[in-house]
Amino acid sequence: MGQKKLLTGNHAIAEAVKIAKPDVIAAYPITPQTPIVEKLAEMTENGELDAEFVRVESEYAALSVILGAISAGARGFTATSSQGLLYMYEVCWWVAGSRLPMVMAIATRAIGAPWNIHGDHNDIIVLRDTGWIIGMVENAQEAFDMTLQAFKVSEEVSLPFAVGLDGFQLTHTAEVVEIRDYELPKRKLLPHTIEPSSKFALNAVTSGIPKLKARHEQAKDLEKAKEIIKEVDKEFPVSYGGLVEEYKLEDADYIVVMMGGWCGDAKDAIDLLRKDGIQIGMLRLRFLRPFPTKEIEKLDGNILVVDRSNSDYRGVLGLEVSAIKNGIKNVITGFGGMELDTQDFVKIFKKFVNNEIKDVEWWYGSAER
Amino acid sequence: MVLLKGNASCQGCPHSIAFKALSYLENPIVLMPAGCSTVIAGLHPNSSLEIPCVHVPFPATPAVSYGLSTGLKKRGIKANVVAWMGDGSVDISYSLLTGSALRNDDIIVIVVDNEAYMNTGVQSSGTTFWKAKTTTSPKGKREERRDVALQMALHRVPYVATASIGYMRDFIKKVKKAGKVEGFRFIHVHCPCPPGWGFESSKTVEIARKAIQCRAWILWEYENKKFRISNISKKARGNGLKDYLLSQARLRHLSDEDIEEIRRRIEEEWKLLEHLEKL
Structure with missing residues (x-):
């Protein structure tokens, strides 16, 4: 049995990210996601977490920094909501299309106009066609568990993973959460990891068939993720039932x-x-x-x-x-x-x-x- | 040799000259947003570049470059990560560029500036010359060009320079210098474009040199918080402005008054740089 803590959904995610030991975290604040990255900033500043925390000027830059970091074989994390997700939307396609793993938490929230900072699911659904794995949790414990599992699943299939949790209802309410005793394997290096010795171009111009093939492979691997999600789910003390x-x-x-x-x-x-x-x-x-x-x-x-x-x-x-x-x-x-x-x-x-x-x-x- | 023979660049392409400077960097990795260079770099699975290249979304270059640089550092791997941007990329990623400069990200930004969006067929950009005709400014651009290098220097980053493909030894010297420094480094390279500006493809270097000689493009460096006008520009007499302007189809419509106004603006810029040098 792991230690039990009283945590909001946001802080449950931060605790799981700490265990996953990402190398690079880049984020821009947006309600109701902000406490996740504030907590992670605190953890990196006080040495609990050995990650580079990059203070960017927009969500577009946040996901772009992570795209670079994961191309280099590092483990990356970011979090966002609503308008922020829309602002980084172009890069969401690039991360998935690049076949690189990462985890992003999405504190789901309404999209303007008219202005509204509270919860619904109209933001996370825009990821449907991008090729991301999209999960949606019911409580803070599941937010913790899915975030940890997300790193593993994402790295198994080389596809990014979004963990959705309802803005305010989950992000800002506290529950007792068990901190799992779980160690993630080190991130595998992919054949297309970029290093100075790499002898290729990543994401060069394609036309016709190679593009169709790339999208097809991505779709097949998203299907493959179904079994991996089920397997990883069983590794935890509480099995949620898979998909x-x-x-x-x-x-x-x-x-x-x-x-x-x-x-x-x-x-x-x-x-x-x-x-x-x-x-x-x-x-x-x-x-x-x-x-x-x-x-x-x-x-x-x-x-x-x-x-x-x-x-x-x-x-x-x-x-x-x-x-x-x-x-x-x-x-x-x-x-x-x-x-x-x-x-x-x-x-x-x-x-x-x-x-x-x-x-x-x-x-x-x-x-x- | 960074750029291989048989690549897709146009005849007399300034970028294909500029690429040579990258071979003077240790462990280079180049990142490329959409632009002429994307096409020059080749179709998947081929690459015309001998160094690793990462293609990125148009506005993302500085941030992806920094992520890559940080990711490699975390893995204990040394690299010179180069954000290879056109002037279009500067426009669309301006907030990311200044964000990157503010954080003093450990990357080298090289802007290959052909003074318009050439890859989409010559549309006006932030650095397009005043009064220059493009397909979106058919009567000539009304706004002054953006002085990106000076704006970057005002972020007080470790190294900023302007360069020209007409003076490769100077450009290479600056690239080598940038490669030895840590933090945010920025080199703005003047790249006259034959089809975009309307001159013969054999004259790229000649036009680039004329620009330096008449001071329409001034070479300088900002290093250790000090500005210095480069020797080539110091020696240039400021002659031949009319010849430089009228040798390009995009500017052939200029009146004598326009040319005098350009001369006045160039003098202003020169005085500003002389003043900065004295600081």
Whole structure:
């Protein structure tokens, strides 16, 4: 058993990063991510962590510095949110396309306009097409565990890994977290690690087939990451189930599909409905990429997807799941820090069970529209 | 030889001359944003460069260079990491460039300045000459050019210099010097471009030298917190301005008044540098 500490989600991530011993950390502050990098700056200043902490002038520069560091075979970490993720978006593609491992924490937050610094999932979903591995945690312990696992998985498949945690709900609330007794292997050097003796150009101009091939290889390795995620998950004292967590699914006629911190409240609602004899359960998505296609194919029951992001009139997870299953219901809610408690989920799930939810429904709770 | 024969540079390309200076650095690694050099460096899986080269997104060069330099240092490997940027790259990565200078990042920035966005077909840039015609300034550029080297020197970094592909010995001397110093080093190289400026491809070096002789481009160094005008520019008499300007299609429309105005601006710049030298 490792030591137990009272940690916010942000500090849980910083503690995991400390164990991973990155060589280079570069970051620019943005709410609600800032406490992660403040903590890491403190750790490097007082000698707890032997890393180069680079104070950059933008998120674009933060990820660019890490791109350089990981090209040189070093281990790299950064963290961001919302506008910051958008500002570094170009470099996100370059990191994935360069086939280099790294970990980035994303304290998920709404994107302007209008201004909003609170939580939803509209930022992290923009990484969907980049080739990054995208995880989403439910609590501070999982934030700690996934961050450590992320380094290992990322380095196994040479793809970058984003660990998502809900802004404020997870980043700024404290829980008891067990500091795992875990040592990461040293970072492997890749054939395309850049050193003065390297005899090649990295990322030179391609046309047609080599570009298709590069993207194809990347997609295949993202698929391969599924098995590695499952294996690494089992190495920890608590196994979360790999790509998904199944909650009371065995006999469920009604299945809710969700991701992130609010799954805890939704599980409480499921427990309450179960007391009334309603056979309802949850498939919690721990990963948006690689997408747990098989786990969703297997589902047998009525499906409700609850989303904290949208594309067009539908929720983003709703779109993803409906590519695999027909006739799903989709609720979109919880934007910009809008809080949903257990009773809200009880209401939503009861309506779902009573077949009163439209195919796509934007949920305002009791608030005025 | 850094740049191999058979590369994709245009006839008389100033960059293909400038590349030679890199062979005077120990353990060089070159980083390249989008620009003419990206094309010259060759199509995957080939490379026309004999040194390791990393292609990076357009605005990212200074920061990726610093990350690479730091990553290697962490692994105990010595290298001279060179951010090889065009004037377009200076424009789009300006905040990263000044951020890098502020931190005194351990990199060498070499700006190969052909005074317009040449790779996309001659559009106006921050360093495009006043009144020069480009495809986005068809009647001549209205704004003054950006003096990047002076701006970098004001960050009080260890080494800044201007250079020209017309005077390679001077340029190489400066590159060698930069290679021996630690921290942020910056060399701004004047690179007259035959198709972009409109002169014959056999005249690249000749035009570059004319620019120095008429002081349209002034060679100087900033080292140990001291400015010094380089000997070549000190010896230049400031003659031949009209000939330099009118030998380029982009400036052939200049009136006598325009040329007098340019002469006045050049004198101002010279006086400023003389003043800085006295400090």
